[in-house]
Amino acid sequence: MNEIAIKTNNLTKVYKNFWGRPRVRALNRLNLEIHRGEIFGLLGPNGSGKTTAVKLLLGLLFPTYGNSRVLGAPAGDVRTYQKIGFLPEESYFYRFLNAEEILDFYGRLFGIPKKERLKKSEELINLTGLADAKKRRLGEYSKGMARRIGLAQALINDPELIFLDEPTSGMDPIGCREIKDIVLDFKRRGKTTLLCSHLLADVEDVCDRVAILHKGNLIKMGAVNDLLTIKDIIQFSIKTPSEEALSRIKTVLNKESEVVEINHPAETMEELFLETIKEADKN
Amino acid sequence: MRIIGIAKYTFKEASRKKIFFVVGLFFLILMVCSQFMEVISPEDRIKLMVRLSIAGMTLFGLISAVFLAATSLPKEVENKQIYTTMTKPLSRWGFLLGKAMGVISVIALLLFIMAGLCMIFAYFVEGSIGLNFFKAVMMLFFKLTLMVFITVMGTTFLSFSVSAILSLFIFFVGHMTELLEDIVKLIALRGEEIPGLWERMVRASIELFARAFPDFRVFSASDFVINQIAIPFLYMRNAFFYALIYILISFAIASLVFKHRQFT
Ligand SMILES: Nc1ncnc2c1ncn2[C@@H]1O[C@H](COP(=O)(O)OP(=O)(O)OP(=O)(O)O)[C@@H](O)[C@H]1O
Numbered sequence: 001m002n003e004i005a006i007k008t009n010n011l012t013k014v015y016k017n018f019w020g021r022p023r024v025r026a027l028n029r030l031n032l033e034i035h036r037g038e039i040f041g042l043l044g045p046n047g048s049g050k051t052t053a054v055k056l057l058l059g060l061l062f063p064t065y066g067n068s069r070v071l072g073a074p075a076g077d078v079r080t081y082q083k084i085g086f087l088p089e090e091s092y093f094y095r096f097l098n099a100e101e102i103l104d105f106y107g108r109l110f111g112i113p114k115k116e117r118l119k120k121s122e123e124l125i126n127l128t129g130l131a132d133a134k135k136r137r138l139g140e141y142s143k144g145m146a147r148r149i150g151l152a153q154a155l156i157n158d159p160e161l162i163f164l165d166e167p168t169s170g171m172d173p174i175g176c177r178e179i180k181d182i183v184l185d186f187k188r189r190g191k192t193t194l195l196c197s198h199l200l201a202d203v204e205d206v207c208d209r210v211a212i213l214h215k216g217n218l219i220k221m222g223a224v225n226d227l228l229t230i231k232d233i234i235q236f237s238i239k240t241p242s243e244e245a246l247s248r249i250k251t252v253l254n255k256e257s258e259v260v261e262i263n264h265p266a267e268t269m270e271e272l273f274l275e276t277i278k279e280a281d282k283n
Numbered sequence: 284m285r286i287i288g289i290a291k292y293t294f295k296e297a298s299r300k301k302i303f304f305v306v307g308l309f310f311l312i313l314m315v316c317s318q319f320m321e322v323i324s325p326e327d328r329i330k331l332m333v334r335l336s337i338a339g340m341t342l343f344g345l346i347s348a349v350f351l352a353a354t355s356l357p358k359e360v361e362n363k364q365i366y367t368t369m370t371k372p373l374s375r376w377g378f379l380l381g382k383a384m385g386v387i388s389v390i391a392l393l394l395f396i397m398a399g400l401c402m403i404f405a406y407f408v409e410g411s412i413g414l415n416f417f418k419a420v421m422m423l424f425f426k427l428t429l430m431v432f433i434t435v436m437g438t439t440f441l442s443f444s445v446s447a448i449l450s451l452f453i454f455f456v457g458h459m460t461e462l463l464e465d466i467v468k469l470i471a472l473r474g475e476e477i478p479g480l481w482e483r484m485v486r487a488s489i490e491l492f493a494r495a496f497p498d499f500r501v502f503s504a505s506d507f508v509i510n511q512i513a514i515p516f517l518y519m520r521n522a523f524f525y526a527l528i529y530i531l532i533s534f535a536i537a538s539l540v541f542k543h544r545q546f547t
């Protein structure tokens with residue numbers, strides 16, 4: 001089995017205007033390796049190139065320079081779509097269909113036999129909490145409901161690799177939690193997730209590794225734990241110290257109270273993100 | 284099959300837009316009107332109905348075919364549903380073919396409904412419509428199918444409105460090949476003399492222009508219907524193959540363009 005799910009090689013995208021003149025360098029020489037079974041977070045401020053990167057990996061856009069491989073095939077290979085799920089940034093689906101019909105439509109595109117299709121869409125409608133609304137037209141759906149049907153659609157083929165572009169936008173807290181659970185369950189089953197977000201809490205909770213994009217450049221990448229750990233400071237967590245104890249602890253550490261935990265203090269994802277972006281802006 | 288899936292839901296969309304109802308209603312009005320026009324005998328009424336039906340079907344069919352074909356792809360791109368359909372294991376040409384087939388099946392049903400209405404009315408007038416009517420409808424169907432493919436081709440690189448206008452333009456120019464031939468003759472100023480280089484160039488380019496458009500007169504059945512001459516089988520067969528060739532050409536161009544299309 002190939003261990004690498006996604007690999008990009010100097011992936012670059014320059015949006016051109018009608019006359020072919022370069023307009024925006026949305027992604028600049030991105031080099032990434034995402035392993036199978038990993039939950040990888042793509043972070044970055046608005047307009048940093050996250051969606052562009054995902055579209056390139058899915059073959060919706062063609063790179064200006066560089067290339068990428070997804071599940072062992074060049075990006076955009078029709079056969080690999082069989083194993084991929086994709087929740088785009090914005091979900092619009094045929095307004096005139098209801099939830100059951102849209103899932104049937106996508107199920108057909110995957111060549112799933114009818115019986116299985118029915119079973120699977122029933123299952124996903126329940127999973128995404130749309131059971132009460134399954135007969136209503138998608139045109140009448142609220143934003144969060146449309147997100148949910150988008151998620152259901154992305155899971156219909158039980159994909160090996162899933163791209164989620166800001167999955168929690170428009171979702172209520174319960175929905176956010178459900179998405180995280182789905183992603184974690186995915187990981188347990190050895191599947192890969194690429195998650196784009198600027199909601200740091202999402203990323204912090206579930207991702208194994210993250211990359212931070214800024215103006216199209218990759219400015220930081222690493223395991224979430226490593227990135228958030230401040231290595232040169234040690235933090236003691238002490239259970240209910242008395243005033244007296246506290247002062248003595250400052251001089252002598254161990255004798256007075258039970259030391260529960262000694263570890264490195266962690267930054268929040270938010271702090272890390274803001275710092276990194278500020279740093280990058282300075283340079 | 285996956286292509287059928289696309290076709291099925293394209294059909295569903297059109298039917299939920301109540302197109303069958305709207306077109307059917309218009310056609311019904313036309314048929315009712317034809318009952319109040321003065322004629323001498325029941326046979327004359329049938330003839331009148333047939334002529335009106337063919338005219339109505341051509342008009343409504345053309346509008347529906349161009350409108351549906353012109354909206355199907357641009358709508359999908361605009362709605363951004365294209366992001367999810369294009370990342371499913373279905374080739375891009377398969378997607379286009381499915382779209383076209385969906386629209387064509389709508390057109391087929393529309394023609395069927397209109398022909399059916401005409402037959403019902405004929406039943407009450409107590410005359411029979413005759414085979415020629417159905418042959419003429421068949422010819423119309425070939426023509427509209429070609430129009431669907433031409434329009435779909437346009438939408439692979441043009442917006443909804445531009446491709447609709449382009450298709451109608453092609454349709455009308457395609458009916459004016461005679462006019463173009465006349466123009467060629469008219470600008471051949473020196474008549475019988477050996478034409479100069481300039482003239483030959485103009486002639487050649489106009490001819491090229493005329494040839495690039497399908498000659499829609501190939502599908503014309505109105506003369507046969509008006510003069511009540513049976514449409515020869517050979518004529519129909521030619522029309523069929525003529526349509527097929529242009530369909531293949533326009534679909535090949537469409538697939539090629541669409542394959543290289545990016546979805547920003
Ligand atoms: N179709 C387009 N034409 C021109 N420029 C574009 C196009 N799409 C995106 N861009 C530009 O490319 C850059 C990256 O955009 P992208 O959508 O990838 O950002 P993002 O990281 O997904 O942002 P967000 O968090 O807002 O979703 C932006 O500067 C944007 O203006």
Ligand SMILES: [Mg+2]
Binds near residue numbers: 050165
């Ligand atoms: Mg984005």
